[in-house]
Amino acid sequence: MKKGIIILGSSNSDGETRKIVSYVSKKTYYPIIDLKTKNISEFDYEFKNIEDDFHPLIKEIVNNYEIIVFATPVYWYSMSGIMKTFFDRISDCLKIQKETGRKLRGMEMAIISCGSDKKLKNGFHMPFIETAKYLGMNYISDVHCWIESETIPISVKNELNTFIISIQ
Numbered sequence: 001m002k003k004g005i006i007i008l009g010s011s012n013s014d015g016e017t018r019k020i021v022s023y024v025s026k027k028t029y030y031p032i033i034d035l036k037t038k039n040i041s042e043f044d045y046e047f048k049n050i051e052d053d054f055h056p057l058i059k060e061i062v063n064n065y066e067i068i069v070f071a072t073p074v075y076w077y078s079m080s081g082i083m084k085t086f087f088d089r090i091s092d093c094l095k096i097q098k099e100t101g102r103k104l105r106g107m108e109m110a111i112i113s114c115g116s117d118k119k120l121k122n123g124f125h126m127p128f129i130e131t132a133k134y135l136g137m138n139y140i141s142d143v144h145c146w147i148e149s150e151t152i153p154i155s156v157k158n159e160l161n162t163f164i165i166s167i168q
């Protein structure tokens with residue numbers, strides 16, 4: 001059993017992506033970090049935002065977990081803006097927090113997406129796969145989900161159950 005953490009990057013803390021991550025968290029016991037509740041500002045070339053919530057959070061992650069499960073809604077065919085800001089801030093770890101950056105090496109990454117469409121457009125996962133590669137992380141799996149009548153459809157639950165096995 002791995003030590004994992006789920007990073008939720010939705011604009012709605014109680015929305016559809018939350019429903020999916022709650023399902024995954026119940027089965028894996030992986031805690032959920034809701035980026036919406038954090039004060040994480042956009043990447044700053046002058047690092048004037050060093051005091052915001054990003055550094056304590058990324059340090060907690062690299063020091064305590066083996067796998068990061070990023071969960072994002074699909075907004076305009078891409079990851080959410082909140083999630084993208086988190087990824088942009090990982091650049092801090094390559095420039096001023098190098099020790100933290102080094103600890104990302106060898107960690108695992110998995111992706112949960114949630115959209116209204118049942119299929120993702122080609123290329124959705126590319127930024128995650130390439131970022132994992134750049135950081136020396138192992139990209140292990142992904143799953144795409146959607147919600148129907150406010151619940152997780154059986155076919156999505158089946159996909160999620162396979163995904164859950166892959167991340168444990």
Ligand SMILES: Cc1cc2nc3c(=O)[nH]c(=O)nc-3n(C[C@H](O)[C@H](O)[C@H](O)COP(=O)(O)O)c2cc1C
Pocket residue numbers: 010011012014015016017018073074075076077078114115116117118146147
């Ligand atoms: C700004 C915005 C853009 C969206 N763009 C897409 C999209 O490109 N493809 C898609 O399948 N769904 C799209 N949707 C629908 C959401 O991905 C879908 O409703 C998702 O389940 C919402 O999750 P949330 O409640 O966590 O935000 C969009 C929704 C919003 C608010």
